[in-house]
Amino acid sequence: MARHFELSPMGERPDDLCLLSEEEPDGRPALRPQYRPFQCRKCGRVDEVACFRQGLPDDFRGPVALDASYTVGEWVHVWSRRLADVVLPLAADHLDVFELPGDPKYVVPWPRRMFEPPPDTRVCTPIEPGAPGEPFQFRSRPCRKCGRRWSTFVSESFVVPDDVVLAAVGIYFADGVARSLTWIVNEEIAQRVSAAELNNVKVANAFSARAP
Numbered sequence: 001m002a003r004h005f006e007l008s009p010m011g012e013r014p015d016d017l018c019l020l021s022e023e024e025p026d027g028r029p030a031l032r033p034q035y036r037p038f039q040c041r042k043c044g045r046v047d048e049v050a051c052f053r054q055g056l057p058d059d060f061r062g063p064v065a066l067d068a069s070y071t072v073g074e075w076v077h078v079w080s081r082r083l084a085d086v087v088l089p090l091a092a093d094h095l096d097v098f099e100l101p102g103d104p105k106y107v108v109p110w111p112r113r114m115f116e117p118p119p120d121t122r123v124c125t126p127i128e129p130g131a132p133g134e135p136f137q138f139r140s141r142p143c144r145k146c147g148r149r150w151s152t153f154v155s156e157s158f159v160v161p162d163d164v165v166l167a168a169v170g171i172y173f174a175d176g177v178a179r180s181l182t183w184i185v186n187e188e189i190a191q192r193v194s195a196a197e198l199n200n201v202k203v204a205n206a207f208s209a210r211a212p
């Protein structure tokens with residue numbers, strides 16, 4: 001039975017540190033113009049990979065003191081190149097990394113395999129707890145234009161398929177422009193990352209559910 005681990009950024013998530021958005025004159029963040037073609041005009045959520053392929057902004061720089069990984073305001077994760085260099089040799093077919101031209105020691109990682117709430121996920125009120133063993137809950141109706149919706153995820157109830165090398169679970173928060181990812185890695189990657197002793201990345205045994 002394969003064992004899997006969660007790889008999560010431990011760096012702070014400064015609310016005002018935006019990657020895909022910028023501050024409008026009125027102080028509110030808005031998606032940068034180059035990414036607006038990839039945004040749903042109804043709910044505002046984006047096709048992340050289309051944005052990343054367009055090229056990440058030249059003027060983006062992360063917080064200086066963080067070593068391995070952190071999260072930006074839109075919930076996108078940023079990894080140091082050192083962390084990517086540990087993971088990539090073991091997961092080259094499973095992971096894309098996008099360059100940050102203004103901060104070349106960092107990259108934006110994105111999984112090639114993504115788990116999302118299945119269509120038959122239960123629709124709950126915003127505060128209703130998940131049922132035992134239930135990994136996903138829908139918390140809103142689907143966007144009438146793109147179908148995306150606010151969801152929640154319980155990692156302890158998620159059964160990771162045995163063949164996962166590296167993947168992620170992606171859900172949209174209520175106000176999320178991009179998906180929030182829960183990274184899943186196999187035991188070998190988890191061990192290499194732990195052995196690299198990087199700051200600001202956590203390797204945890206988050207997936208305890210087993211297939212019935």
Ligand SMILES: [Zn+2]
Nearest residue numbers: 040043143146
């Ligand atoms: Zn939409």
